[in-house]
Structure formats: C-alpha cells, structure tokens
Amino acid sequence: MVVQRNTRQKALIKEALQELSHPTAEDIYQYAHSKYPSIGKATLYRNLKTMSEEGSIRKIDVPGEMAGRFDEITKPHFHGVCRECGAVCDIEMDPAYMKALRSEITEPGGFLIENQEVIFRGLCPNCINSNGGKI
C-alpha cells in the first residue's frame, strides 16, 4: 500500500525549514529553487499545505502579515514578532503561563476553550541591545 512518496521536493522543504528562520513560502521557494531549479510553486504550496495538515510542519500566521510563515516542529514554543525589525523569534515558555492566562478568563460566556494560538509583540534581543531597550 503506497501512501506517501519521498520526493526531492519534500526533502528540500524540510531542509529549508532547518536553514531558514520562520520563512514564508516565497523564502522557501528561493531556497529550494536555488538547489533544484525545476521546482514549481504549485508543488511548494501543495506540500506546505499537506505537511501542515498532517502536522509534520507548522504554519504560523502573523496577524497583519499577508504571507504565512512556516516552522519545523521541534518542541512546543510560542512566537514573538519584533516591532522594530519584524523578526519572528521563538519564545520558550513555561506552559504554566498559558494555563494562567486561561484561568484568568473571567466569563467565556459559554465558549469551551480547547486550545489557543498566541503571538507576542515586543522587542527582539537584537533590537533591545542596539538601543539599550530605549526605542
């Protein structure tokens, strides 16, 4: 029973995800195209979609940004978007934090919360250091 074929294209996407930081589909395309010029965008989008759906990679939608970003799945973490340089950073965090957030929700009005997606905003280490955090 053939279910899934391991293609060069899929491998390149995984590779791009390891090399690049939170790349967009376009970023990944540039990377893959430079190593395998015949790759097509349809293939790229198709694979990014199916891989996200089956959970082998993660799609990150940054509010306000048109293009989606992608992340390899390592350990659970959150993302922070720097208001100065726009960089997307990984944020390790005590899962207790999210638990705390949820417990503070006073009256969900009957909405049953099962999970949540969070994007933090602030300053990345680089931008803090380059201005002493006084931006």
Added chain:
Amino acid sequence: MVVQRNTRQKALIKEALQELSHPTAEDIYQYAHSKYPSIGKATLYRNLKTMSEEGSIRKIDVPGEMAGRFDEITKPHFHGVCRECGAVCDIEMDPAYMKALRSEITEPGGFLIENQEVIFRGLCPNCINSNGGKI
C-alpha cells in the same frame, strides 16, 4: 484646519460593525451596499485600514482564514473560533489581567514582551448545546 471628514460611507461601516458579528470586509460591503449602492470597495478597504490604524475599530486575523475580520472597539476582550461552525465569539476577560499581561512578564530568551494577540479555539455555546458538548 480640516483633518477628517464625516462621510456617509464611514458611518455605514461603523453601523455595519454594530449590526454584524465580526464581519469580513465582504460582509461589511454587502451591508453597506444594500443601504448605499454606490459605495465602492476601494473606499471600504481604505476606511477599514485607516480606522484600524487610528484605533477606532479593530482588525482580527483568524489564523487559517484568508479574509480579515473586523470588530468595533468596546471593551478589551479576546476571541474564540468555534471548530464546528467557524463562528467568532467574544470572550470577556478581566481588564486588570490584560494590564498585567502588557508589562514584561517572563524572561523568554531575551525577547521583551509588550503585548500579545490570542485566538482561542474550541466550541461555541450553540455547538455545545446542539450536541451536548459531545462533538
């Protein structure tokens, strides 16, 4: 010093936001167009953008949804997206906690958190009731 003009179009957008629940630009267009057929989409998008930027309305980006949604600004609250019907619901929260979250909370790898955007996932009251929460 003329700075801003009060147009019928802007009033209609505000009105749509009161009448509809978390509408997309298209939803708002339908509403406005039915009351004022000559309104153009460019005007709509233009106003939604400027009003969001100046803070008189709020744009909501639901991860995975192509089209943005909009919200009138009343009191601070979160949003929940129902996994069954897709409805976007308001989730009330303690304003004091919102304030607490705004200040730098943890120390996640040098990223200075200033605020956060959260979208909850789960079941809305309607979908819980129609299946006894056993979906």
Added chain:
DNA sequence: TAGTTAATGATAGTTATTATCATTAAGGAG
C-alpha cells in the same frame, strides 16, 4: 526492469487587498 499511480510543474484562476486617478462632496469661509 516494468507498471502503477502519487506527485510534480506549467499555467490559468481565485480571493483579498492595494494603487492610481479623475470626479465628487464635506464643511469652513465669506
């Protein structure tokens, strides 16, 4: 090695949104 068919890539199509620009109308001056 061959055959089956999953996967690809070229391309056209779609959706959401933005830019351009000639025309209109809000609202203050007179």
Added chain:
DNA sequence: CTCCTTAATGATAATAACTATCATTAACTA
C-alpha cells in the same frame, strides 16, 4: 446660502498569495 478647497470617493487596474486543473514525470513495489 453659496463658493472653494481638498479630503474622500469610486471605477478600475494591479498585486500578492495562494489554489485548481491536467498532462507529464518519477517513486516505489511487484
């Protein structure tokens, strides 16, 4: 109230980010 300035509008073209179609290619297994 009428005129004038120019902010705002609306028609339209353009753009960005995907998504669908389909003939062709290439994984994989028998």
